[in-house]
Amino acid sequence: MDFGLKDKVVVVTGGGTGIGFAIAKAxxxxxxxVVINGRDKGRLDAACTRIGPRAHGVVADLMTPEGAVTLADFAEGLGPVAHLVNNIGVFDVNDFFEVSDDRWIEYFQHNLMTAIRITRLLMRKMLDRNEGSVVFISSEAAIRSIGNMVPYSTTKTAMLGLARSLAELTRGTAVRVTSYMPGTTATESVQGYFEGLAKEQGKTVEQALADFYRDVQPGNLVQKLIDPALHGRGVVQLATNAAMNGVTHRADGGTIRSII
Structure with missing residues (x-):
């Protein structure tokens, strides 16, 4: 299938590892x-080599307004940005009562403000050209709120509201804003979490995962971690489908028991 992406400029924030890398590669x-960003030039260069010859890495920290400008300027120097994928995010398991104000602010900075800064720069020009799309990578935790990941769940829920609100600004245009909700995925960070959990519990990783799906996600229908490459394909389809605007696409393995 031809998605009409030949020579189109696409920005995937982060994009050096995990789901972001899979999206950039797709x-x-x-x-x-494809343009990705990060704070470590060596890692960016290595990721771009793996992605392919049309991949570009920009050292730009979207935790700052200056970093967003650096990324936007570089990408637009290659041509008009056709698609923006807001992928940057952090997560950890924590005790709500122990999370400090500063850590809450860090969560909002990482999971929301990074996306707000670059979208504010690139989406306005999409509207001026009357073409383009923005995709926000949220999480199934946005709906299946998780008690030991309260800051993560909260900020990912806020991202859905942000995306839908921005979609309202596209009414009557050919610009679209959507969200994508991946489930538990076999990224480096998630695999590292389960390796640590298995060691802590004196189990194999396979046993720890089996217990996780039995006790924590019994409603999950695939009962295994999702291959990041599947999200790459899913986001390409979402970003390029002119019929999809203001919607959230679920790719959670059926964890959320809902018919929509």
Whole structure:
């Protein structure tokens, strides 16, 4: 299938590892020019080598307004940005009563403000051109609120509201804003979490995962971690489908028991 991405400029924030890397690779494989960002040039260069020859890495910290400008300027120097994927985010398991104000602010900075800053710069130009799309990578935790990940769940829920509100600004145009909700995925950080949990519990990783799906996510229908490459393909389809605007696409393995 031709998604119309040949030589189109696509920005995937983060994009050096995990789901972001898989998304960047999927766009690149469809012919796009892909721009990712991060704070470590060596890691960015290595990721771009793995993604392919049309991948570009920009040292730019979206925790700052200056970093967002650096990323936007570089990407637009390659051509008009056709698609923006807001992928940057952090998570950890924590005790709500022990999370400090500063840590809460860090969560909002990482999981929301990074997306707000770059979207504010690039979406306005999409509206001026009357073309383009923005995708926010949220999480199934946005709906299946998790008690030992309260800051993460809260900020991912806020991201859904942000995306839908921005979609309202596109009414009558060819610009679209959508959200994507992945479930528990076999990224480096998630695999590292389960490896640590298995060691702590004196189990194999396979046993720890089996217990997780039995006790924590019994409603999950696939009963295994999701391959990040599947999210890459899913986001390409979401970003390029002109019929999808203001919607949230679930890719959670059926964890959330809902018919919509």
């Amino acid at each position: 766009f690149h494989d469809e012919g796009a020019v």
